[in-house]
Amino acid sequence: MTSARDIAARGPLIPVLTIADPAHAAPLAEALLAGGVTVLEVTLRTPAALEAIAEIVRTCPAATVGAGTIRDAGQLAAAIGAGAAFGVSPGTTARLADAARESGIPFLPGAATVSEAMALAERGFEVVKFFPAEAAGGAATLKAWHAPLPDLRFCPTGGVTGDNAGDYLTLANVACVGGSWIAPAGRVAAADWAGITGLARAASEELARLRPG
Ligand code: 3PG
Numbered sequence: 001m002t003s004a005r006d007i008a009a010r011g012p013l014i015p016v017l018t019i020a021d022p023a024h025a026a027p028l029a030e031a032l033l034a035g036g037v038t039v040l041e042v043t044l045r046t047p048a049a050l051e052a053i054a055e056i057v058r059t060c061p062a063a064t065v066g067a068g069t070i071r072d073a074g075q076l077a078a079a080i081g082a083g084a085a086f087g088v089s090p091g092t093t094a095r096l097a098d099a100a101r102e103s104g105i106p107f108l109p110g111a112a113t114v115s116e117a118m119a120l121a122e123r124g125f126e127v128v129k130f131f132p133a134e135a136a137g138g139a140a141t142l143k144a145w146h147a148p149l150p151d152l153r154f155c156p157t158g159g160v161t162g163d164n165a166g167d168y169l170t171l172a173n174v175a176c177v178g179g180s181w182i183a184p185a186g187r188v189a190a191a192d193w194a195g196i197t198g199l200a201r202a203a204s205e206e207l208a209r210l211r212p213g
Contacts, residue, residue, distance in 0.1 A: 004106040004127040007064065007086045008155060008175035011039040012211075013165070013203050015182035016068055016157060017052075018043050024188055025052035029060040031193035032183060035200025041068040041088055041178060044075050050082040057083035066106075068178075073099035080105055088155075088178070090131050092116065097123050108155050112136045114145060117152055127153045127175050134159025139167035146173040162203060169210045 015032060019025055019042060029040060040063055042053050049067070056065040066086035067079030076087055076099050086106040089096060100107035101124060110129040111117040113136075120128050130142060133156035142154055156168045157178035168174045182203050183196045 001104070002085070002106055004086065004108055004125070005153065005175060007039060007066070007106045008108075008127050008153065010064055011178075012169070012176035013037055013182065013207055014039050014041050014155065014157075014176055014178040015200070016041050016043060016178050016180045017183055017188065018045050018180070018185045019048055019052040020046050020185075020189060022048045022051040022055055024191060025055040026059040027191065027193050028183060028188055028196065029056045029063045029065070031196040032200045033060065033062055035182075035197040035202075036204035037182060037200040038062060039064045039066070039176075041066050042084075043067075043069040044071075044079065045069050050078055053079065053082040053084050057085075070096070072096055076100060076103060076105075088129055090129070092120060097125075100125075114148065117145065117149055121149065121152050126151075127155060129178070130154045130156040132158030133168070134164070138164070139171060142168065142171055142173060146171070149173070162199075162206065165203070166206065166210050169207065 064085050067084040068088040070076050070087050070089045088108045090110040092109040108127050108129045110131045153175035155176045160177050160179035161181045165177050168177050182199050
């Protein structure tokens with residue numbers, strides 16, 4: 001069975017996508033794949049999000065597509081129904097955590113404090129979304145968390161860019177990084193697929209430099 005750690009390792013750059021037009025889903029996924037990015041998070045922030053996930057599942061088998069910005073159990077169920085391979089939440093409620101564990105889907109629950117991260121570890125989660133990463137102290141915070149929380153791995157998102165992704169990716173407790181900089185909503189809305197492939201390729205090349213092999 002695929003775990004959250006598997007999903008993170010398959011990334012480990014995860015574009016956080018906001019898709020307003022379902023017709024953009026397949027070309028966007030293809031543009032990211034062409035740039036070497038295969039794990040995609042479609043945020044449930046638009047009415048088109050579930051249809052976009054289903055469309056990517058249907059047309060782009062090389063992509064691993066998950067749902068982000070999941071805030072409750074109903075959204076989790078809808079995402080799984082659309083074919084999402086994993087789920088991500090910005091923070092975590094007890095009900096959502098229970099639903100995620102029961103679903104069996106790889107899930108990266110959100111936390112911004114040590115106590116929240118500990119509560120998630122207690123429930124069996126292995127990879128936690130650190131959100132909002134830059135506003136919550138950035139790479140220095142995650143570095144400080146490694147000694148007291150040695151077994152937890154993190155996916156920092158929120159303010160991560162091509163300029164600071166390396167600060168995170170070189171930390172021992174960072175499994176993957178997420179962010180919208182690889183496919184900004186404006187470029188998606190403008191159908192700038194070549195531009196998005198260029199951003200994805202640049203991010204992939206930087207990743208290969210930081211984590212060779
Ligand atoms: C998320 O949900 O992970 C964030 O909104 C992404 O943040 P970013 O736009 O700052 O990358």
